[in-house]
Amino acid sequence: MAQGQRIERFGLIAGFLAIPALAVGLYLGLAWAPPDAMMGNVQRIMYVHFPSWIGTALSYLTAFICSIAYLARRRPTMDYLAHAGVEVGVLFNTTGLITGSIWGRPTWGVWWTWDPRLTTTALMLVIFLGYLAVRAFLEDPDTRARIAALVATIGFLNLPIVYYSVRWWRTLHQPQSSPETVDPQIVVALRVMMIAFALLAAYLMSRRYILARLEGERERVELEPEAQGG
Amino acid sequence: MTRADFRRAWAVAWKDLLTERRAKAAFNAMTFFAALMLFTFGFALGPDAPGTPGQAGGLLRHVAPGLIWVAILFSGVLAVDRSFQLEAERGGLEGLRLFPGDRKAIYFGKLCANLIVLFALEAVLLPIAAVLYSIDLWPRLPAVAAVTAAGSLGFAAMGTFYAALTVNLRARQVLLPLLLFPVLIPVVIAAVKATTLALHGDPMGEFGSWMRLLGAADVLFLTVCAWTFEFVMED
Numbered sequence: 191m192a193q194g195q196r197i198e199r200f201g202l203i204a205g206f207l208a209i210p211a212l213a214v215g216l217y218l219g220l221a222w223a224p225p226d227a228m229m230g231n232v233q234r235i236m237y238v239h240f241p242s243w244i245g246t247a248l249s250y251l252t253a254f255i256c257s258i259a260y261l262a263r264r265r266p267t268m269d270y271l272a273h274a275g276v277e278v279g280v281l282f283n284t285t286g287l288i289t290g291s292i293w294g295r296p297t298w299g300v301w302w303t304w305d306p307r308l309t310t311t312a313l314m315l316v317i318f319l320g321y322l323a324v325r326a327f328l329e330d331p332d333t334r335a336r337i338a339a340l341v342a343t344i345g346f347l348n349l350p351i352v353y354y355s356v357r358w359w360r361t362l363h364q365p366q367s368s369p370e371t372v373d374p375q376i377v378v379a380l381r382v383m384m385i386a387f388a389l390l391a392a393y394l395m396s397r398r399y400i401l402a403r404l405e406g407e408r409e410r411v412e413l414e415p416e417a418q419g420g
Numbered sequence: 421m422t423r424a425d426f427r428r429a430w431a432v433a434w435k436d437l438l439t440e441r442r443a444k445a446a447f448n449a450m451t452f453f454a455a456l457m458l459f460t461f462g463f464a465l466g467p468d469a470p471g472t473p474g475q476a477g478g479l480l481r482h483v484a485p486g487l488i489w490v491a492i493l494f495s496g497v498l499a500v501d502r503s504f505q506l507e508a509e510r511g512g513l514e515g516l517r518l519f520p521g522d523r524k525a526i527y528f529g530k531l532c533a534n535l536i537v538l539f540a541l542e543a544v545l546l547p548i549a550a551v552l553y554s555i556d557l558w559p560r561l562p563a564v565a566a567v568t569a570a571g572s573l574g575f576a577a578m579g580t581f582y583a584a585l586t587v588n589l590r591a592r593q594v595l596l597p598l599l600l601f602p603v604l605i606p607v608v609i610a611a612v613k614a615t616t617l618a619l620h621g622d623p624m625g626e627f628g629s630w631m632r633l634l635g636a637a638d639v640l641f642l643t644v645c646a647w648t649f650e651f652v653m654e655d
Contacts, residue, residue: 261651316602323598327591337585340651341599344581347644348603351637355606358633359613 201396211386218379241387242286249279254346257339269335274398306357317345432529454495484553485615500579504587527649563618571611581645610634
């Protein structure tokens with residue numbers, strides 16, 4: 191369990207660093223940085239919205255890599271990590287969609303539009319919610335890990351083609367602002383929040399991993415009572 | 421894949437089609453369901469709802485490509501759902517696994533059978549849609565057939581894969597569409613767009629690019645699913 195302890199320690203360090211980073215980032219974003227020239231204070235939701243997508247990307251990427259690793263090597267650790275990645279990814283994905291929707295209402299005038307990035311990220315959420323649903327319906331740990339890994343792999347590989355097809359379909363989302371056109375104070379606040387959310391995602395994933403490992407151990411004990419008793 | 425694998429794939433496909441031809445269990449229910457959907461859309465949207473200004477026909481005719489593809493997806497999922505079910509119920513899946521040779525042969529065999537059933541469904545469905553939504557199908561048939569074939573290939577490629585993946589799941593009938601439809605969105609978008617252009621005219625010459633997107637999705641789906649099918653058929 192050396193690897194498990196490493197993940198645990200790494201997660202704790204990330205968690206301790208995330209607390210001051212979040213505090214500083216929120217202060218910088220909500221008080222220190224100037225309001226946006228066009229959108230005013232509405233723009234400040236970006237300090238939560240955009241970092242959420244950093245957390246989403248990091249978590250889903252972890253899930254994808256761990257799923258491939260599981261299919262190759264069949265280590266339960268990789269399955270636990272993939273599960274943790276998807277669950278934390280779904281959390282940040284939802285946060286990103288909700289904050290984006292709240293921002294979209296005063297800015298675009300609608301809660302929802304069929305823009306490529308919105309549509310792709312919403313589909314991403316559905317794909318990975320499907321992953322969690324599949325896990326809930328399978329009892330055998332090995333079968334569950336294998337099928338879940340396949341669902342995550344195919345779902346992730348499909349994302350670019352989903353994105354390009356929806357982008358061809360229609361486009362409205364403003365292109366990302368490049369750091370040169372934005373006030374440097376906004377850039378600093380945003381960077382701090384991005385780092386804070388990445389640390390938060392790492393911390394949450396490590397906690398979820400520990401939980402998944404405990405669940406896995408409990409399952410093994412339940413499935414093989416004689417092995418435990420003898 | 422070797423020649424023997426192609427023979428194995430064809431044997432699997434032939435067996436499935438023969439079972440289907442004799443029982444007609446999936447096909448009849450599926451076709452009836454699809455036709456009923458096309459009929460119900462008429463009530464849901466209303467036959468008199470106005471279409472786009474400047475274009476002939478009402479709303480139903482205008483959105484017909486989307487309605488046709490929704491009907492194909494929702495009824496087609498019943499067909500792909502059954503494709504591993506017969507074997508799973510009687511323990512035949514064990515037998516299939518025990519056969520020598522590449523497991524991809526099973527995938528391509530099942531895919532081939534699903535595709536032929538889908539084509540048969542569409543051969544019934546398209547004329548019904550043409551009559552109900554007053555579409556002049558005959559002169560546009562080659563383009564529509566090409567889109568339908570490419571769209572069905574993508575659908576069957578993913579559908580067969582996910583059907584094998586969910587075959588032993590308790591809530592299979594809910595989970596299969598839940599997993600399948602989100603990943604099929606590129607195929608849906610491209611197929612509906614290309615069908616619309618084929619049926620309602622294509623002033624900007626976009627048909628080719630949507631067909632290329634559809635082809636790219638087909639190739640990607642087939643490659644990824646064939647590669648990873650080995651992992652699906654374990655244990």
